[in-house]
Amino acid sequence: MTTSLISVENISKIYGIGEIEVHALTDVTLKINKGEFIAIMGASGSGKSTFMNIIGCLDRPTSGNYLLDGMDVNKLDKNKLAEFRNKKIGFIFQSFNILARTTAIENVELPLLYNRTINNKERKSRAYNALKSVGLADRQYSLPNQLSGGQQQRIAIARALVNEPIVIMADEPTGNLDSKTSYEIMEIFQTLNNRGITIVMVTHEPDIAQFALSTILFKDGKIISNKPVKERKLALTELEKIKQPITVIKEK
Amino acid sequence: MIRNKLRTFLTMLGIIIGVASVIAMLAIGEGSKQNIQASISSLGTNSIMIIPGAISQGGVHLEAGSQQSLTREDAEAIQQKCDAIKYISPVVQSGAQVIAGSKNWRTVVMGVFSDYFYSRNLEIQDGSIFNQTDDKAAAKVCVIGLTVALNLFEGQANTIGQTIRINRIPFKIIGILEKKGQNTFGQDQDDIVIAPFATVQKRMLSTTNVHMIIASAKSEEQIDEAKEQILQLIRLRHKIPKDGDDDFMVRTQSDLSNIFGSISKVLTILLASIASISLLVGGIGIMNIMLVSVTERTREIGIRLAVGAKSRDVLIQFVIESVFISFIGGLIGIGLGIFVSMMVANFGGWPVTVTLFSILLSFLFSTIVGLFFGWYPAQKASNLNPIDALRYE
Numbered sequence: 001m002t003t004s005l006i007s008v009e010n011i012s013k014i015y016g017i018g019e020i021e022v023h024a025l026t027d028v029t030l031k032i033n034k035g036e037f038i039a040i041m042g043a044s045g046s047g048k049s050t051f052m053n054i055i056g057c058l059d060r061p062t063s064g065n066y067l068l069d070g071m072d073v074n075k076l077d078k079n080k081l082a083e084f085r086n087k088k089i090g091f092i093f094q095s096f097n098i099l100a101r102t103t104a105i106e107n108v109e110l111p112l113l114y115n116r117t118i119n120n121k122e123r124k125s126r127a128y129n130a131l132k133s134v135g136l137a138d139r140q141y142s143l144p145n146q147l148s149g150g151q152q153q154r155i156a157i158a159r160a161l162v163n164e165p166i167v168i169m170a171d172e173p174t175g176n177l178d179s180k181t182s183y184e185i186m187e188i189f190q191t192l193n194n195r196g197i198t199i200v201m202v203t204h205e206p207d208i209a210q211f212a213l214s215t216i217l218f219k220d221g222k223i224i225s226n227k228p229v230k231e232r233k234l235a236l237t238e239l240e241k242i243k244q245p246i247t248v249i250k251e252k
Numbered sequence: 253m254i255r256n257k258l259r260t261f262l263t264m265l266g267i268i269i270g271v272a273s274v275i276a277m278l279a280i281g282e283g284s285k286q287n288i289q290a291s292i293s294s295l296g297t298n299s300i301m302i303i304p305g306a307i308s309q310g311g312v313h314l315e316a317g318s319q320q321s322l323t324r325e326d327a328e329a330i331q332q333k334c335d336a337i338k339y340i341s342p343v344v345q346s347g348a349q350v351i352a353g354s355k356n357w358r359t360v361v362m363g364v365f366s367d368y369f370y371s372r373n374l375e376i377q378d379g380s381i382f383n384q385t386d387d388k389a390a391a392k393v394c395v396i397g398l399t400v401a402l403n404l405f406e407g408q409a410n411t412i413g414q415t416i417r418i419n420r421i422p423f424k425i426i427g428i429l430e431k432k433g434q435n436t437f438g439q440d441q442d443d444i445v446i447a448p449f450a451t452v453q454k455r456m457l458s459t460t461n462v463h464m465i466i467a468s469a470k471s472e473e474q475i476d477e478a479k480e481q482i483l484q485l486i487r488l489r490h491k492i493p494k495d496g497d498d499d500f501m502v503r504t505q506s507d508l509s510n511i512f513g514s515i516s517k518v519l520t521i522l523l524a525s526i527a528s529i530s531l532l533v534g535g536i537g538i539m540n541i542m543l544v545s546v547t548e549r550t551r552e553i554g555i556r557l558a559v560g561a562k563s564r565d566v567l568i569q570f571v572i573e574s575v576f577i578s579f580i581g582g583l584i585g586i587g588l589g590i591f592v593s594m595m596v597a598n599f600g601g602w603p604v605t606v607t608l609f610s611i612l613l614s615f616l617f618s619t620i621v622g623l624f625f626g627w628y629p630a631q632k633a634s635n636l637n638p639i640d641a642l643r644y645e
Contacts, residue, residue, distance in 0.1 A: 053639055056558075058558060058638045058639050058642070059637075059638075059639045078562075078563060079562045079563065079564070082557065082560050082561060082562040082563070083560060083562065085558065085559070085560045086559060086560020086561075087560070091558050091559065093642070097551065097554070097555045097558075097642065098555070099552055099555065110555070110556065110559055111559040111560050114556075114559065114560045114561045114562070114565055115560070159559065163560070
């Protein structure tokens with residue numbers, strides 16, 4: 001029996017304790033193994049983002065157990081949780097959430113600043129390598145407002161990677177991007193996944209979900225389906241496909 | 253913080269003004285204290301004043317000095333028996349009309365021993381002072397102050413040797429005092445005629461009374477000892493019983509400077525507390541800006557928390573920012589405060605002394621203000637829930 005990386009048991013999340021209670025999640029149970037690439041889908045308000053926040057240790061469930069890498073997250077205090085996020089999880093958000101007026105490399109260095117075992121020199125080289133792996137080595141001193149949305153998201157990916165996390169949590173990473181850039185991001189994700197990094201991605205675009213290995217569908221705070229992706233798309237081939245018409249137009 | 257230069261500067265300005273005003277106010281207070289000290293010591297070094305006590309009749313006290321209890325013999329006894337005393341002189345004084353030729357002038361005539369000149373640090377500009385023989389003979393000689401000389405002789409070179417008439421008695425001028433100017437209390441110290449004690453007491457005033465006795469202790473350390481010796485001697489001479497009240501008072505220079513010292517201390521504290529209010533207001537300014545900054549940067553805080561910053565990291569970041577503002581503000585404030593003090597000294601003609609103490613005090617205070625007022629916003633930032641902070645628009 002393989003030990004699951006993420007093991008969620010009967011978790012519920014209720015917002016607004018008081019007169020009006022919103023049941024964002026009801027009795028969700030799920031196991032995610034190492035090396036998976038999961039797309040979580042569902043309509044707005046289906047609970048997918050709440051689920052994401054809980055497994056990302058940003059929020060706590062109202063009830064239920066959650067084991068991440070064999071650790072009972074509920075038992076960790078606020079500071080331990082922060083340390084846990086710092087070392088085990090990389091976050092990618094829809095709105096990028098990178099610091100404005102801060103250079104790309106400094107943004108990538110950010111998680112390492114909170115990891116006291118890393119010295120200055122190592123921090124710089126790791127941040128540079130992470131930037132290089134997302135293809136932005138030449139833009140390390142650029143400010144976010146000088147970069148395109150796709151480049152900003154790639155900085156966010158580099159930031160998520162820099163601490164060598166065991167899982168990457170992406171909350172609608174392509175929500176603010178056009179399809180070409182989205183595919184580029186997916187290409188990075190697939191490369192990372194091939195290297196063995198577990199990725200959990202929330203999306204509401206079915207074609208983006210097709211890049212994952214399996215999809216989970218949320219509805220009204222419950223998982224209604226969990227199945228592997230059938231005709232899995234490869235980002236590289238998709239990119240080739242959209243490149244060609246453009247070159248044709250150029251030649252005319 | 254660095255990315256919001258104008259706002260940071262304006263926040264800092266509150267602290268700058270606060271620190272600068274604390275330093276300037278303390279400097280002005282310290283300066284006035286030294287000014288007063290200087291004019292007190294111009295009364296004479298290590299000087300001791302013995303004045304007759306107040307008359308008390310049927311429980312009604314009259315003013316100090318209203319008793320006629322001191323005599324020339326008291327002064328002479330002190331001179332012989334008190335070994336902590338260096339100079340001693342009885343003093344009689346009276347306002348008088350002084351006439352020279354067709355001019356006249358109203359001034360104060362003092363009768364003293366020659367010790368008085370040494371005791372009060374009076375220098376002679378021209379001529380000489382009288383001596384003990386003149387006193388014994390009740391010689392009709394006098395030393396005049398510059399104001400008197402100017403008014404009677406209009407600064408003629410041959411003033412020495414001229415005769416002036418005081419209450420119809422002719423006095424020969426044997427010396428002119430060096431200019432001393434006004435004292436702190438606005439009195440012209442050069443508007444004076446000084447003559448031998450016996451001359452003034454007997455010839456002019458025909459009295460046995462002594463208005464006061466001026467003495468100087470041998471050294472500053474011996475002032476209290478001298479005071480004690482005088483007290484015991486005069487009590488003995490005046491036959492005052494053990495539990496009886498003194499019929500005289502002994503005042504030392506340090507008594508005087510204590511009084512004025514405490515007055516200027518109160519003044520300094522008053523000025524400094526007014527100034528520290530502006531420092532406090534500056535601190536509230538920091539708090540205000542830090543709160544705005546926390547709200548504005550909620551997302552940033554959320555990101556930092558999400559990537560693994562602990563509450564403590566966020567707390568430290570914000571506290572350091574506010575302490576940094578007040579620290580730099582404090583430094584600039586010190587510079588400005590010293591500058592303002594020097595301006596006051598230059599253009600206001602007011603003596604100003606910037607002390608290291610005031611610099612350290614205001615610097616320390618401003619840093620504490622930064623820490624104190626930065627703590628609450630920082631605390632607020634560090635207690636944010638990462639989810640809420642990230643969702644914040």
